[in-house]
Amino acid sequence: MMREPVASSNIASVGYDAPSETLEVEFQNGTVYQFYNISQGIYDQFMEASSKGKFFSTYIKNAYPYSRVG
């Protein structure tokens, strides 16, 4: 999946696959996680959020199933 670099103190890059509704997040420490069942709306809001880290911890972390992929 292609990930776009983002400006955040915690998150390095974010990618999204619409057909499978999968969000992929790379953290600053180099680990990569995939989150499932993320709707396009959430992703759009996430990319617009001024603070990616805050949005991530409020809406995505602990709210969707995930697995570590790298």
Added chain:
Amino acid sequence: MTGSDPTFLGVVSAVTGATLTIKLAESLNSGLAVINGHTYRVGQVGSFVRIPQGYQDLFGIVSEVGATAAPDTSAAEGIDTGRWMKVQLAGEAIGGMFERGLSQHPNINDSVHLVTELDLRRIYGSGGDDQVVIGSLASAENVTVRLSLDALVTRHSAILGSTGAGKSTTVASLLRSIVRKDGQKGAPAARILMLDVHGEYTKALGDLARVFSATPAPGEDPLFVPFWALEARELLDFTVGGLSDAHEIAFTDKIFELKAKCLAAHPLAGLDPKSLTVDSPVPFSLKQLWYELIDFETMTFTGAQRDIPALEQAGDADALTSPRYTPHAMGAAGPFMNNAAKGIRRPLNLLRSRLLDRRYDFALHPGEWEPALDGGIQSDLDKLLQGWLGHDRQITILDLSGVPSSVLTRLIGSILRVVYEALFWSREKSEGGVQRPLLIVMEEAHRYLGPDTGTDAIEAVKRIAKEGRKYGVGAMVVSQRPAEVDETVLSQCGTVIALRLSNPVDRSRVKGTLPDNLAGLMDLLPVLRTGEAIITGEAARLPVRCRVTLPSAEHLPRSSDPQVTQAWATRRVAEGYDRVVASWRGQSTTAVVNEPNIQRSPLADAESQGEGA
């Protein structure tokens, strides 16, 4: 059998497949034959010949005429003039019955005869009920050409010709003779729906037709196509454009929910709530759909369970204003955004702008068919269909001249869909297409049936072309650019009426619809006179070059060429370009700059009472 018979033309000198070479007799050097007082021109390309074979007569069409190029084989004495013609065999007559196809070939030296009016009567039958007159033979004006109405309607037809070749006149004349208003045996229950892209036919067929127009003039009815009669997929394509699967589900689920709600509130005859589908033609409000979806998208929540909507100000579905919620915040206290939102704000914005766009009013705000927010409607589809299909006149003209070309394809696709679905599902009823067939005339078909004009209209027409015959829906495709009309549609047209066509690409497309041995006939296409047509296919017993009957002057379509010389020669009168602009801005040919504002008051005159106007 030779010299004394005035119909004698010559003898067969060579037979190759269905092609015959014929030596012409000397008696015909004048090029004219007078039979029973009628003059026939001999050896005209496109005319017919008859070859008697005992009980049978073979019939063929002259495709080529020449001199001294025929092989010098043994010919009957006295008739070898060095002149020959090539004939394509087309059919045979046994007794009085004419049939396409051949059971035998002629022999060398069989005599060949001119086809007289009497023979043509045999070919065209005695003018049975299903035969309509379209014109007269180009080579013999006293012989009328008839087409089989049954085959013309059910097997579909195409009328093709360059601009100015007389297409509109042909269509008007053909429809007029189908309806036969003045004839004793008319077709009072004929049902013809005409898609009139240029608004030409109101004048030509006005006395036989009811006119619906997107920009109605006095005496015409407004044209509406209620959006809720369309299939959900088509409607979404039209209003919000391409959607991903997940987004489409969000819309179709909501459409289904609204339709179910409307059905519960206003039960509709025939529709069991259990068999309701998202495609059922059940009214629902698009505004309500927009409001409920945008509300869900923008909703934010407060409270420990994140379940109390943080509504600041409710919106208004009717006025298309969105509700306002407290913006979500990142902190632990919220408000929080709706996690289940589908991310369809962009298509919803598109839907809103479509709803506000007046160009789409014919479909999205369809007058008395526009549902209220709860799905209640003033009039149901039966009134719409009755207007289009069930009135006292035989022809319905849908005048689309005021429709912007960007929405023309969609509009036509929607109309065809509504009409076809209605006739398809009513096939067991007396109003259905089987019991009362419908002919749909599609003017300027290349504008909406081209390969790159979108899919709505093409899909609908393809469906009619492929299966319309079984359900009593026939298509008549009219176009000046056959090369740009979808090939599937054109190939399904059983009858081709080809007028003058000069473009080689167009001509080859028309040729392609014909069997090989008759393709030579189509080489005549560029030299046909205005109003002359070559008719081939199911409805015509034989391929024929025909001069179409001109309707009377007051019934000519409004498409005749402007009289340039005459118009330029007259003295210039005072002009007002403000009314030109008014018409342009108003998108209406009858717009005025200054409302006359005439005060009308009833006159209490003793003399006027007797008139009773």
